[in-house]
Amino acid sequence: MAFDWLTGNNLPQFWKNYISLFDSDNSNHHKRYVIFYMEKTGLDPKEDVILSIGAIGVTANAIEVGDFFEIFLIQEQFDTQSPALDKYVKETGTEKVVEAEAMIQFLNFAKDAILVGHNINLDIEMINQALKRLDLGRLKNPIMDTNALYLRWKELADTTQATLDELSDALKIKKSDRHTASGNAYVTALIFLKLKTKLGI
Amino acid sequence: MKNPVAQSIADFLKRYPPFISLQYDELLAVAEQSKVIYLEKNQVLFKGGEAIHSDFYVVKDGVVGLSVTSDAEETLIDKCDEGDILGLRPYFAKNDYLMTARSREEAIVYGISFAAFQPYFTENVNVLAFLLESFASQTRNPYDKERQGKLVTENMIFSEQVADIQYFQPIKYTRNPITANPDDILKFIAKSMSNSAVGSVIIQENQLPIGIITDRDLRSKISTGLFPIEIDARTVMTSPVITVPENISVAEAQMIMLKHNVGHLCVTRDGSDKSPVSGIISEHDVVAAQSNTPGVLLKQTRRATNAKELKYVREKLTDLIQNSIDTNIPISHISNIVSEINIALTRRSIELSVEKMGTPPPVRFVWMNIGSQGRKEQLLLTDQDSALIFEDVAPEIYDDVKRYFLELAEMVTEYLEKVGYEHSPSGLLASNTQWCKSLSDWVKQYNTWINTPAEKGVELSTIFFDFDFIYGAPALENVLTENIHEKINHNKKFFAFLAADTLRNPAPLGFFRQFLVENDGEHKDSFDIKSRALEPLIDAARLLALTHNLTEITNTYHRYKKLAELEPNNAELYDECAEAFNVLMRFRTEEGLLNNSNGRYLNLNELSKSDKVKLKNCFQPINDIQDMIKNRFSLTYIN
Numbered sequence: 001m002a003f004d005w006l007t008g009n010n011l012p013q014f015w016k017n018y019i020s021l022f023d024s025d026n027s028n029h030h031k032r033y034v035i036f037y038m039e040k041t042g043l044d045p046k047e048d049v050i051l052s053i054g055a056i057g058v059t060a061n062a063i064e065v066g067d068f069f070e071i072f073l074i075q076e077q078f079d080t081q082s083p084a085l086d087k088y089v090k091e092t093g094t095e096k097v098v099e100a101e102a103m104i105q106f107l108n109f110a111k112d113a114i115l116v117g118h119n120i121n122l123d124i125e126m127i128n129q130a131l132k133r134l135d136l137g138r139l140k141n142p143i144m145d146t147n148a149l150y151l152r153w154k155e156l157a158d159t160t161q162a163t164l165d166e167l168s169d170a171l172k173i174k175k176s177d178r179h180t181a182s183g184n185a186y187v188t189a190l191i192f193l194k195l196k197t198k199l200g201i
Numbered sequence: 202m203k204n205p206v207a208q209s210i211a212d213f214l215k216r217y218p219p220f221i222s223l224q225y226d227e228l229l230a231v232a233e234q235s236k237v238i239y240l241e242k243n244q245v246l247f248k249g250g251e252a253i254h255s256d257f258y259v260v261k262d263g264v265v266g267l268s269v270t271s272d273a274e275e276t277l278i279d280k281c282d283e284g285d286i287l288g289l290r291p292y293f294a295k296n297d298y299l300m301t302a303r304s305r306e307e308a309i310v311y312g313i314s315f316a317a318f319q320p321y322f323t324e325n326v327n328v329l330a331f332l333l334e335s336f337a338s339q340t341r342n343p344y345d346k347e348r349q350g351k352l353v354t355e356n357m358i359f360s361e362q363v364a365d366i367q368y369f370q371p372i373k374y375t376r377n378p379i380t381a382n383p384d385d386i387l388k389f390i391a392k393s394m395s396n397s398a399v400g401s402v403i404i405q406e407n408q409l410p411i412g413i414i415t416d417r418d419l420r421s422k423i424s425t426g427l428f429p430i431e432i433d434a435r436t437v438m439t440s441p442v443i444t445v446p447e448n449i450s451v452a453e454a455q456m457i458m459l460k461h462n463v464g465h466l467c468v469t470r471d472g473s474d475k476s477p478v479s480g481i482i483s484e485h486d487v488v489a490a491q492s493n494t495p496g497v498l499l500k501q502t503r504r505a506t507n508a509k510e511l512k513y514v515r516e517k518l519t520d521l522i523q524n525s526i527d528t529n530i531p532i533s534h535i536s537n538i539v540s541e542i543n544i545a546l547t548r549r550s551i552e553l554s555v556e557k558m559g560t561p562p563p564v565r566f567v568w569m570n571i572g573s574q575g576r577k578e579q580l581l582l583t584d585q586d587s588a589l590i591f592e593d594v595a596p597e598i599y600d601d602v603k604r605y606f607l608e609l610a611e612m613v614t615e616y617l618e619k620v621g622y623e624h625s626p627s628g629l630l631a632s633n634t635q636w637c638k639s640l641s642d643w644v645k646q647y648n649t650w651i652n653t654p655a656e657k658g659v660e661l662s663t664i665f666f667d668f669d670f671i672y673g674a675p676a677l678e679n680v681l682t683e684n685i686h687e688k689i690n691h692n693k694k695f696f697a698f699l700a701a702d703t704l705r706n707p708a709p710l711g712f713f714r715q716f717l718v719e720n721d722g723e724h725k726d727s728f729d730i731k732s733r734a735l736e737p738l739i740d741a742a743r744l745l746a747l748t749h750n751l752t753e754i755t756n757t758y759h760r761y762k763k764l765a766e767l768e769p770n771n772a773e774l775y776d777e778c779a780e781a782f783n784v785l786m787r788f789r790t791e792e793g794l795l796n797n798s799n800g801r802y803l804n805l806n807e808l809s810k811s812d813k814v815k816l817k818n819c820f821q822p823i824n825d826i827q828d829m830i831k832n833r834f835s836l837t838y839i840n
Contacts, residue, residue, distance in 0.1 A: 056206060062312060063237035068204045172307070174262075186206050190309070193239035 014104045015136050021112040022140050032067075033058040033144070034113040035192050036106075037164075037184040038123050041075075045125040050099065051075065053106055054182030056189050057113065061197070063189050069109040070182040072096045099130050110141060118164045118188050120145040146188055149195040167191055207232040210311060213261060217284035222327030231321075236312035240265070240304035246287070249301045253291040256312035260285050263308025267300045280305060289332070372451045374468060378481035380405045383412070383435035387423065390414060390434055398503060400483060401465045404438045408477045410467045412438030417464065439463075446472030447479055455487050495521065495538045502545040507553070508619035511546055515582070515620045518542055522580055523794050532580075532783045532790070533758045540577035544570070544671050547587075550616035551672050554609050562609070563602050564592040567673035567681075571629065572664040576739070576755045578786065581793035581800050585614065585622040586664060589631035590677055593639050607637050629664070640677050644684050651688045654698040663702060666743055667755045682752050689747055696748055700834040703740035704827055709733040709820045716805055716817075727802040730789050734819060738782045741826045757782050774825055781819035788816060 011019075036055035042048035050073055057067030074096045097105070106127070117123050120143050128138045150167055151160055164184060168175050173190045195201075210232040214220040220228060236256060240246060246265060247254060258265075260281050267279045267287065278300060281287055287302050292315055321328045380403045381390050390402050394416075401415040414434060422428050422437050444467045445457060457466060468480035488497060498514050498521070505511045518539065525535045551568055555561065572586035573579040589610050594602050610631035614624065624630060631637050638646070650665070666685075670678045689695055709717060709728075717733065718726050742760040746752075749767055754760050761779035765772040793800025805813065 061238065063206075065204070065207050065210060065235045065237060066233045068206055068233075070203070070205070180205065182205050186209075190237070190239065193237075194241075194307075197239060197241045197244070 011136070012104075012134075014108060018107045018111070019137075019140065031059070032111075032113040033116050033192065034069075034110045034141075035116045035185055035189040036069075036110075036123070037117060037181050037188055038126065039181050040123075040126060043122060045122060045129050048126070049073070049075065050102070050126055050130065052181040053102065054180060054185035055106070055109060056182070056185050058116075058189055058193065058196075061193065063186075063193065068182070069106070070180075071102050071105055073102050074098050100134055103127070103130055103134065113141060114144055115139070115141045116144045116146065116188070116192050118146045118167070118191070119161070144192075146191050146195065149192070149199060149201075153195055153198050164188065164191075171195075204229075204233055206237075207235075210235055210237075214259065214311070217259070217286075219321075219325075219328040219331040222325055222331070223321060227321070231313060231317045234314045234317040236314075237261075238310050238312055240308040240310065242304060242306050244304050246302040246304065246310065247298050249298050251298050253297060254288065254312075255316065256314050257286060257288040257292065257318075258302070258310045258312055260287070261309040261311055264305040265302050265308055265310065266305045267302055269300050293332075372449060372454050372482055372486055374480045374482040374486050375399070376480045378403055378478065380478060381414070381434055382406070383433065383438070385434050387414070387419075387428075387432050387434060387437055388430045391419060391423075391430075400485075401481060403442065403467055403478055403481060404434050404440075405478055410442050410444060410469060410474050410478050412440035413442040413465055413467060414438045415465055441474055442467045444469045444472060444474045445482070446470075449482070451487060454482050458484065458487065495542060498542050499545050502542060502549050505549055505553075508550075508616050511549060511616065511620045514542070515546065519582075519794070522790065526787065526791060526794065532787045536578055536580060536756070536758070536786070539580055540574075543574060543577075543579060544669075546620060547574075547613070547617065548672050550613045550620070551609075554612035554616060557612060558605070558609055560605075562591075563598075563605055564594055565674035565677060566591040566606060567670050567677045568613070568631065570669045570671050571667060572625070573667075575664070575667040575669040576757060577669065578739075578757060580786070580790045581798075582621045583623070583799045584625045585617050586625045586629040587614070587631040587636075588629070588643075588665070588668070589637040590640055590643050590673075590681065591638075592674070592677060593641050599639070603634075603637065603639075607632060607634060610637050640680060643681060647681070647685055648688055651685070651692060651695045654695055663699070663740065663743065666747060666752070667739075669755055685752055686750050690750060696744065697834055699740075699744045699747070700830050703737065703744050703830060706732055706737045706740065709737075709823060710817070716813075718805065719802070724802040727804050729801060730785060730792075730803050731801040734785050734816075734823065735782070735789065737823050737827065738778055738785070741830060742778070742782075744830065771829070774822065774829065777822040778826055781822045784815060784819050788812075 034055050034057055036053060038053050039051040040048050041051060052072045053070070055069040057064045059067070072095075115124070124139055124143060131138065146167065147162055148158075150156075150162060150170070151158060162170070164187065165175060168187055168191060171191055171194050173187060173194070175187060207229055211225065211228040214232065215223075215225065215228055220231075223231070238246070238258075240263070246258060249269060260283055262283065265281045265285075265287060266277050267281065268277045281302075287310075288298065291298050322332070323329070378401075379393060379397055379399060381393075383404050383406055385404075394400070394402055394414075401413055403410050404412040404414060412435070414437060418437055418439055423430055423432075428437055443457060443461050443463055443465075445454065447468055447470065449457075449466075449468070454466060458464065464484045466482040467474075467478060468482060469478055470476040485497070485500060498517055501517075502511065502514050505514065522535060522539060525538075547568070547570065567590040569575070569588040569590065570586070571588055573583060574586060587610075589606055591602060591606050614630050614632045618624060629636060647665070716728050718728050739757050742757045742764070745764050746754060746760040749764070751760065751763060754763050758779050761775045761782065765775035765779070768775070788803060789800040791800075792798070792803055803816075808816070
């Protein structure tokens with residue numbers, strides 16, 4: 001670290017903080033999971049961008065309602081954001097932030113938790129692309145995919161892809177009434193809690 | 202940051218007490234510190250004996266069962282579903298969980314942090330009131346009408362819980378007690394005490410309590426002749442009076458009474474005798490707070506001022522019956538106690554109605570309970586049957602008098618309906634113009650029944666021979682019963698018809714000793730215990746008792762016991778009938794309590810094999826007694 005200035009590796013403070021979380025040996029403290037859901041403009045990690053992120057923490061088999069995160073991003077390239085979401089953002093008076101700010105806040109929230117999402121690989125790749133645009137490295141968090149957990153529980157072939165709605169139907173979880181990132185993150189968290197118990201993780 | 206998850210939890214919580222009484226932003230703050238927990242089927246949320254968690258729980262979806270484990274056996278005590286609260290008690294009792302909470306099916310529960318909710322326990326009056334009420338009434342949610350009167354706990358924990366909560370439960374006491382001035386004459390004080398059915402009067406001067414006069418003072422100072430009855434209160438009163446603050450707990454009240462050896466405590470605004478009186482606590486209140494004893498229920502009935510209070514007593518009575526059944530108290534003892542309280546309930550309804558009428562009754566009258574109430578066999582909330590007899594009046598005022606009593610009876614039956622007794626399906630009510638009439642009309646009515654018992658007439662009239670006079674003038678009762686005695690004495694025609702009627706009930710067993718069940722209708726395939734088993738016994742008892750001119754005993758069990766005494770050669774059969782009747786009553790009562798019904802139809806599939814045998818054993822005496830009636834009244838040719 002002392003040679004950072006020499007190597008020209010002038011990393012921003014938040015990234016250093018984030019990286020340092022993975023240095024120390026934290027194996028003995030309570031495992032924290034962060035379940036998140038992202039609204040995106042599309043499915044191409046290189047071309048498409050993040051519209052909003054909702055995330056919620058799970059510690060010791062319970063969703064910590066206060067451990068909550070939601071952010072909306074300003075869009076420059078695209079203007080495909082749904083009017084419904086616009087209305088929601090307006091109603092709740094939430095401000096939108098630029099992508100860099102969103103990444104800083106998200107990493108500050110996620111810390112070294114295990115990241116959990118539905119079909120998570122695409123989301124992780126989108127975040128990595130956003131980090132790359134900031135000249136930073138890739139995400140370091142361990143990840144878990146609810147789709148993969150579901151397949152494992154059902155002992156289905158790896159190739160099956162179920163949507164979040166299909167999964168919540170299969171597990172008899174009420175879908176969120178609002179299709180927002182945070183609402184979907186909450187549903188994903190319930191799915192995760194169920195699968196976690198069933199699989200004994 | 203807005204937290205939509207917390208919002209949706211707050212939206213859920215605000216529909217249920219005690220959260221109802223919180224402001225939305227307060228609720229949101231609580232929700233933000235809450236947890237969402239998923240329980241797999243049969244997963245344990247907390248275990249009896251475990252130290253208390255940092256949260257209490259509210260069921261969001263699914264069902265969580267509360268159970269106790271004793272002797273390695275888990276007994277389910279209660280089921281909690283949407284909106285029900287669990288795990289609150291240990292926080293107040295300051296001890297470990299008493300019961301084990303285990304999900305009966307997949308469930309989602311919210312964990313509400315004690316730390317976050319703490320301020321509302323102490324500061325929000327409504328929240329506190331809700332909690333105290335739910336602990337006191339032993340149900341999770343005292344406002345939940347459907348579940349009211351249902352016990353959360355069995356006896357074992359019942360007492361334990363009461364003991365636990367005693368220490369923080371404020372005692373219920375009489376507010377705005379009767380007071381008197383120190384210069385008042387004792388005689389008048391005693392009069393107002395007995396008018397209001399209280400045991401004490403606080404003597405106050407300038408709004409401050411300076412002494413108290415209790416039953417004890419009257420007994421020891423007046424009745425013994427120590428002082429004349431015209432003396433002023435100041436001389437006789439016990440002074441100073443022991444004063445306590447408002448919101449004193451049951452335990453504290455009891456301690457203070459023991460310490461000062463007094464039976465009454467005066468409640469004042471700040472607890473000293475230098476502030477205005479706000480209430481009085483008697484020993485009765487202490488007892489009442491600790492248990493639902495029959496005596497306390499009777500007292501509560503006598504002091505009830507509206508239908509709601511009477512309903513409360515009846516609900517407590519259901520708990521008492523459930524408890525007694527559980528602890529195997531003989532059914533005839535239970536019936537005795539229950540009928541006393543039932544009678545008190547009807548009496549109080551009549552008194553309240555008379556008060557409401559505004560004018561006292563124009564002439565003397567008698568209120569008669571008939572049918573199961575008249576036989577003192579009503580354990581479940583079945584229908585009310587009653588009749589009213591008023592004194593003979595001049596023909597020109599007859600209509601006015603009758604109108605008064607019809608109106609009165611209407612009120613009484615309405616009160617009783619509010620308490621939970623449905624109207625008689627056949628309209629056998631005192632508020633029915635046919636069954637509210639003058640004494641001589643009633644005598645005529647009975648004579649018609651006795652002398653010309655047409656089939657239809659007899660069917661309607663049999664329950665009129667199970668009457669219990671519960672309110673009014675004994676003189677009228679005597680005239681009526683003497684007339685009945687005289688008319689039925691050796692009246693062969695009357696008894697023959699009564700006997701035929703008795704034998705008309707369907708038999709309980711078929712040729713192959715199988716249960717005869719209902720063939721069609723709503724209760725297809727269930728056993729009608731009322732008409733196939735209980736009614737034959739009741740009818741036989743009535744018939745035989747009437748042949749011996751026993752009109753004063755109406756209870757079926759006691760009728761058989763008396764018959765056994767009168768006819769020693771048949772004593773064995775009568776005793777068997779009495780026993781069979783008790784067993785059948787227990788079956789019906791258990792069924793009724795279980796399904797919250799009138800217990801008339803037993804589902805045979807739910808009975809254990811030994812219960813079925815027990816039930817069948819009751820049928821032999823029915824056959825035997827019916828055979829005896831056939832022979833005695835030479836009815837073979839009728840059937």
